[in-house]
Structures are given as C-alpha cells and as structure tokens.
Amino acid sequence: MSEAVVTLHFSVDGEDFTSAGQASVQVKKSLRQLGISPEIIRKVSIAMYEGEINMVIHAGGGEADVLIYEDHIEIRLDDHGPGIANIEMAMQEGWSTAPDNIRSLGFGAGMGLPNMKRYTDEMKINSVLGEGTHIVMKVNL
C-alpha cells in the first residue's frame, strides 16, 4: 500500500476529562481544508470522537493517529489500558463498563465501539488484557 500522504498525530490526555473530544475537532478542521465531503467528515469525526472518549474513560489516555491516503482515511488508536476482556460483548450496543461518575455525565451508554464500527468501513480491534488496546478503523473516500 502507498504511504499516507498526511498523518495527524494526537496525544489523548487521560488525566483531563474536560479536554476529551478535542482531537476530533482538530481532525475535522483538517479534513475540511482538504475539501472532503461533509458526510465522510462526519463519519471520521464521530469514530474518532468515540475512540478518544473510550481511551480517556477506560485507558487513562493514549495515542491517536489519523492517516490520510488518496483513497481512504485510517484512524489508529493505541492505549496501554486494561484491555478488553470480551470484544464480542463490548461490541454489543448498550454494554459498558464505564463507572457511575462517567455515566452521570451522559457517557457510558455502551455505544462507543458499536458507533465506531457503524461509521467506518472497516474496523479491527487487537486487545491484550493488562497491556492495552489497538484499534484500526478505515473510512473509504
């Protein structure tokens, strides 16, 4: 595969919950500069947002990379959190391990991973308990 033409890198801060979602806003700005259609931008920014929130809630932060190719966009999320015990279960809508204080903010509805899958054309999860989770999502242009 050809190399990504543009890579956007973000460190997602796990300490500061109030800043969660900032990377998604930055990604959207960059995609607009490239003239990508609003529907694609919406898909990428929702997937990115859900991933970002997940890393903050469950993994104490992590790294996010958005690789823009001529025919698709790839979102890579890497964290060193606790890992996902049962991926099949986590992919079900409404299933969540978010703590109560997070739920009281309106998060933890169990729609994170399902939304990431819904809004992307391809999604791979690689998670090892106690080591972390790596997610690669693709949105075709």
Next chain:
Amino acid sequence: MNTYEHSVSLDVSACTGCTTCLKHCPTEAIRIREGHAVINPNRCIDCGVCIRNCPHNAKKATYSKLDQVLRKKKWKIALPAPTLYGQFENLDDIDYVLQGLLDIGFDDVVEVSQAAEFVSAYTRNYLKADGIAKPVISSACPVILRLISLRYPTLQGHIMQLLPPMEIAAKMALEKTAKNHPELKREDICICFISPCPAKVSYVRNGFGDYKSEVDEVVSVSDVYFALLNVMRRGDQAPDPLSRSGMIGISWATSGGEASAIFNDKYLAADGIENVNRVLDQLDNGNISSLEFIELNACPGGCVGGAMAVENPFVAKARLQNLRRYLPVSQNFLDDENKEYIPGSYLFESLPTYLPIQRLSSNFAESLRMMSDIQKVRSGLPGIDCGACGAPNCRAFAEDVIRGRADASECVVKRKQQLEKQLGEGTETNHDGS
C-alpha cells in the same frame, strides 16, 4: 465570491501594523502586509472584534451618516434597536428616546423590540412545526449566519428560517405607512435601522441567500445617541406614549433574551465569538442533545456588546433591566386566527451556499500534497506564534507559504536562531583556538 460587501474598513494612516487585530480575529482573516493590516474579504464575518480591540482606532465600521439620511427622502422611519435604550443614564421611560427620534427629524418610529415580540411568538409556532431540524439556531445575529455558511455546512439546516426582528420591523413600517399615508410611494420612504452592529450593515447590503433586506439605511447607535442627547435634555414636558415594547422585546438586546422568550427550558444561549465557536463545534460533533433552541450572539453580552454602541455592554444591560422592570411581559400578540401560523412573507426560503474558505485546493490529491507540505514548513518554525511575520500563528504562516502568499524567509525568529547558531559556531572556534 468577492461581491460580498463588508462593513469593517481600515484607516491605513492610523494602522501601525501591530499584531492586536491579527491575534483577535476569530477567522484568521487578517494579515499584516507592508506595515498595515489587510482583511481577506472571503474570510471576514463582520464580527467587529478587530474594531473593538484596535488600540489605534484604525479599524472602523462603515455605516450611513445620520445627517445625510435625515436629508434624503420624504418619509423617514427610524427602527431603533433596543440596545439604543440602554445607552442613556437615568432614563426611566423609552418614550423619551422615541420622542427624541421624531424631534431630530425622523417622521415615524417603529421599534425593533416590538417586532422582536412578534418574532418570539412566531418562533414558538416555528418550534412546533413538523420536520424542523432541532435544535433550531436563531437567525437574528448576522455574524452567526455568515460563520455557519463559511464553517459549519452540516448546521445550515438548523438555522431558523424566520426573518430577524429588524426585517419584521421594516415590513411593519411599510405596512403602517401604506395604511396611514397611501400617497407615499416606496421610493419616497427611507427605512433606517439604528444599529449597534456593523454586521447588520453587511446584512442590509448583501441580503441573506436570495432574501433582499427591506432596510434602506443603517446608522450607528453612537451617532444617534449623541444627536439625541441634545434634544432629550430640553424641557420636562412628558413625551407622547409611543412605545409598544414589553419585557420580551427589550430583553432581545442582551444574551439569553431571545431564547428565554420561547417559554421552554430546553434552550442554550451563548455570546462572544469564541464561546459561539465552541458551541457550534460541539453541536457539529453531535454532542448537544435534547435542546430545542440555540441563541448565539457574536458580541459579548449580546447586541449591547456591538461595536457601534457607546456604553459598556454590562452597564447597558443593567440599565435595560431597570427600564423593563415595570413593563408588561409582552405588548404584541398574535390574533386568534394567527395563533398557529407564520406569515409566508416573514420566512426566508433559501440559505446561502456553503463557501469552503478553508479548502486548500479544489483537487483532493493537490490538497493532500499541500497539507503535507504545510506540515513540513510548520515543523521547521519556532512555534511561538509571535505574529511578526504578519500571520496570526506559525500554522497560518506555513499555510500562507504553501499557498504562495508569504515567503518562508519572513520568519524573523528563525532568522535570529540561524544567526545565533552561526555566531555561536564562530565563538566556539575562537575558544578552541585560544
């Protein structure tokens, strides 16, 4: 695209080329070139932030001169924005202001706050209609309308397609004149909005989408304020009871006034362009749910914070609270047959086309290459966003370089670093030699 007429202009002789406006401009529309500020008309949203912040008064709002307007047509109708009432100290009755407008030479007055009460009533109908994208975003602030059409294409459909109070007041003024003075033709009439807001000047000049404004001239609250001071102090004769505004209409001058009049708790009101941008970003991300209505004002405090007002917006707000204290909640009501209805002439059909100002190139592959090049240039810059190159920050400068609008050698910090490095190498050799 360049046919959009703006209302912010620059007095080149007063501009020192400092970086104040550059730093404050919310759309990065300003660059410093050849020692003075240059505004990119495609990016400018007429928010007035540069006018408010310029330490040299070099940024000015353009509007019609009051004395010229008063000489113009046979029948001149003043449409005062409610912000005007908040400018006067110790004012206890709006009628003094309205009487004053007649005394300085206007032939009739139609209060924008009166029209605003109808807009509030129609908004309540609008929110009940089927097929409306919620939350509905207020159409009253012209800066917000332009900001959305430049930056938030997915939110265009949320804009309330009901005309703002200024336009409804203009239509009311025309109806009133047709009834009371049928002998007057449209060209004999001058509808003059008294505005705290430069963006309203642009709205009147350019229209919105396909809609053409019914307002003929826009004068500033500050000019009218000084003209009124002379006449309002004279005598202690009680003015004619002219005002038809209630609490709701007056409250439109301040942030939250419009939204609270929907009589529903599911609203949000934000003011100040940075706060507005944050709300729109969050809304665009789909993270604001279960709201019915969003009121956004570009100016801090709402319209009282407009660049063409005189008084500090918070003082004006306090005065308006005092003025409206003994007013009825509203003085304008829909008749029974209009209870569930909005007149077609009070709606606008089309939204302006999305103008993708941020787009690097119309070709995607070319855009990608440019973004990659911008990243490369950016990584070689100091990243202190000093503005000395004439761009607001290093990222914008890198973009200017790649777009061919600036030269990479213009970064003085980088040049200084290179110079220091060369000098440093020079002294090191000296040390080695001794």
